[in-house]
Amino acid sequence: MAILADEKTRIIVQGITGREAAAATRDSLEYGAKVVAGVTPGKGGGEVYGVPVYDTVQAALEAHPADASVISVPAAFARDAAMEALETGIGLVVILTERIPRRDVVEVTTRAREREARVVGPNSLGLISPDRTRVGMVGGRAADVRKAYTRGPVGILSRSGGMTTEIANLLTQHGIGQSTCVSIGGDPIVGSTYVDLMPLFEADPETRVLVIFGERGGKSEEALAEYVVARRPRLPVVAFIAGRFADEMPGVRFGHAAAIVEGEQGSTRGKIARLRQAGVLVAEEFSEIVELVRSNLR
Amino acid sequence: MRLLEYEAKQILRDRGFEIPRGIVVRRAGELDQALPSVSFPAMVKAQVPIGGRGKAGAVIRVEDARAARDAAERLLCGHVRGYPVEALLLEEAVSIRGEFFLAVTYDTVEKQAILLASGAGGVDVESPGQASPDRMVRRVLDVRRGLHEFEARQVAAKVGLAGRDLLGFAGVVRQAADAFLGLDCTLLEINPLARTDEGRFVVADAHLEVDEDALYRQPHLETGYRIPRREASGRAPTEFERRAAEVDAIDHRGVAGRVIEFDGNLGLLIGGGGASLTAFDAIRRHGGRPANYCEIGGNPSVRKVAELTKLILSRPGVERIAVIMNVVSNTRVDLIARGVIQGSLEAGRDPGRTIAAFRVPGSWEEEGFTLLRKYGVEFCDRGVSIDEASRRAVARQA
Numbered sequence: 001m002a003i004l005a006d007e008k009t010r011i012i013v014q015g016i017t018g019r020e021a022a023a024a025t026r027d028s029l030e031y032g033a034k035v036v037a038g039v040t041p042g043k044g045g046g047e048v049y050g051v052p053v054y055d056t057v058q059a060a061l062e063a064h065p066a067d068a069s070v071i072s073v074p075a076a077f078a079r080d081a082a083m084e085a086l087e088t089g090i091g092l093v094v095i096l097t098e099r100i101p102r103r104d105v106v107e108v109t110t111r112a113r114e115r116e117a118r119v120v121g122p123n124s125l126g127l128i129s130p131d132r133t134r135v136g137m138v139g140g141r142a143a144d145v146r147k148a149y150t151r152g153p154v155g156i157l158s159r160s161g162g163m164t165t166e167i168a169n170l171l172t173q174h175g176i177g178q179s180t181c182v183s184i185g186g187d188p189i190v191g192s193t194y195v196d197l198m199p200l201f202e203a204d205p206e207t208r209v210l211v212i213f214g215e216r217g218g219k220s221e222e223a224l225a226e227y228v229v230a231r232r233p234r235l236p237v238v239a240f241i242a243g244r245f246a247d248e249m250p251g252v253r254f255g256h257a258a259a260i261v262e263g264e265q266g267s268t269r270g271k272i273a274r275l276r277q278a279g280v281l282v283a284e285e286f287s288e289i290v291e292l293v294r295s296n297l298r
Numbered sequence: 299m300r301l302l303e304y305e306a307k308q309i310l311r312d313r314g315f316e317i318p319r320g321i322v323v324r325r326a327g328e329l330d331q332a333l334p335s336v337s338f339p340a341m342v343k344a345q346v347p348i349g350g351r352g353k354a355g356a357v358i359r360v361e362d363a364r365a366a367r368d369a370a371e372r373l374l375c376g377h378v379r380g381y382p383v384e385a386l387l388l389e390e391a392v393s394i395r396g397e398f399f400l401a402v403t404y405d406t407v408e409k410q411a412i413l414l415a416s417g418a419g420g421v422d423v424e425s426p427g428q429a430s431p432d433r434m435v436r437r438v439l440d441v442r443r444g445l446h447e448f449e450a451r452q453v454a455a456k457v458g459l460a461g462r463d464l465l466g467f468a469g470v471v472r473q474a475a476d477a478f479l480g481l482d483c484t485l486l487e488i489n490p491l492a493r494t495d496e497g498r499f500v501v502a503d504a505h506l507e508v509d510e511d512a513l514y515r516q517p518h519l520e521t522g523y524r525i526p527r528r529e530a531s532g533r534a535p536t537e538f539e540r541r542a543a544e545v546d547a548i549d550h551r552g553v554a555g556r557v558i559e560f561d562g563n564l565g566l567l568i569g570g571g572g573a574s575l576t577a578f579d580a581i582r583r584h585g586g587r588p589a590n591y592c593e594i595g596g597n598p599s600v601r602k603v604a605e606l607t608k609l610i611l612s613r614p615g616v617e618r619i620a621v622i623m624n625v626v627s628n629t630r631v632d633l634i635a636r637g638v639i640q641g642s643l644e645a646g647r648d649p650g651r652t653i654a655a656f657r658v659p660g661s662w663e664e665e666g667f668t669l670l671r672k673y674g675v676e677f678c679d680r681g682v683s684i685d686e687a688s689r690r691a692v693a694r695q696a
Binding site for chain 1: 404406407409410411440441442479482484509511512514515558570571572573575576578579580582583591595624625626627628659661680681683684685686
């Protein structure tokens, strides 16, 4: 098992004729993902690496039923693309586009809640269930994906797309595989936070440890700490929170758009303290993740 | 993007909010012309894009023109929390009978816009996050339809108002919700919202942050209000940071910028976002003293990487540079390697001695490694973690 997507997941790509989306489609196909159709308004009738292109999501789905949509369109069109996917009943919408206006993101997440659909991103690289499928572009080319990701018992949730692969690579280097790895997105508001996805891992028998990569800014790590205290999940959670140094410079943005601290809220130290209190295993340095994971796999 | 107080007030006035009468002064020479139009008592307020002005002595109440001139001249030649004071707002002092707090922002965990209101405004409420939640009225704002009038009245009632005050406050609440959504704000905060002796609600201070990612659909801010784009930052950029931004602007290939100056001796070329934070922490943890923070990503051109290397090495005391990135399949190792080597050579340094660590697990690795070997640069691949590469960089520095 895995969460969110597996080898049966049928994927469409909105904005498939764009350079990045086309490359991601090629690489995903090569990795074995079922990319069944693409959508670019005005370019219907074409093909991208053998994947048929349609003008609307509706037309694409009539010919090719699908479970997930990857959105890689310019920021100004992202809300519309996501709404289109949600209206047609797609259950998983993965938004790769970055720099989408905050108001648009909230409109999309509000609509997704009403439609009982799940949104990952924006500013996500996508997600992967190693050896089964990849939705989006996390890990890059198929050959590189195979180098970094292997199948196994560890779930990964990361605010940084690059560090999603870095953690998988670290674990793979030490012979530990992954169940599903999600780049949840680096923006202040994302469709799925740790707390939103944790219950899915809880219900996944394949996953035995969860690793999260957090950053300063926002309060999603604090929310995770609260969740762990309140729900006592079965899964041990290992966390690495980056940006300790940046605590000394409040108000300055480092890294992702969300990695900014206003006042006391969202500091790296504060997050680490809260997670520790909740019983989460916080790695002091990045490679310590391996030991913490290993000791919890017994 | 944080707007200055006078910019925010100008926009809010045009949207129907009541704003105290005021005038903006940029140079002491303008005071002669400005002061006769000011009614006293008045406030002299430094216009800087950062909070805590009152506590920093940058908001001064004056009783007459002479005191106003003294205060203005003093503020205009100074800095407030690192920012040079480039403008002042001279504003009539409002006779305040009550201070309210009103804010609209996004709750990032709930993924919703929220409206916060309180009958206890003033300097002690520094931000919505810090205000004591029990006295704060909180309600969700549906970004698709805004706030109904009755919902605004509910807020006013919960704040404890009745009669004319309830209606007046509700009007401002509704306007605030409209302005927040209409201007693509990420924060709209009115604190204090002052209730005058005559029962009017006046915006005594306003803090607006506009979503930088939505500026493309708010063109009136630049064309109508002449508000220049400015980077969100807790302090003004240093000369070094400005020059790094110029390097990043050489071309549009990849990112080799977002440099922040520190006072150490180890230069850093690190990326992307999450890995930069991780590498910086690791270097500090191992006792290293970084000369800068930075983010490189995508596929920056050789020229950009070389120029950034040179710029970092030009800083006094910086002898070595560490090049560390996360596993990135699209970044070409050979281009990064060529850039750093070229930059070192152009700075008159030996690349083998200068490059303290090189860990860029990307594409075209073999080509990159061949080049690094040729110049005697120590490098490692994905088998070495970010913090081990950081430790090695610090060890070579010692």
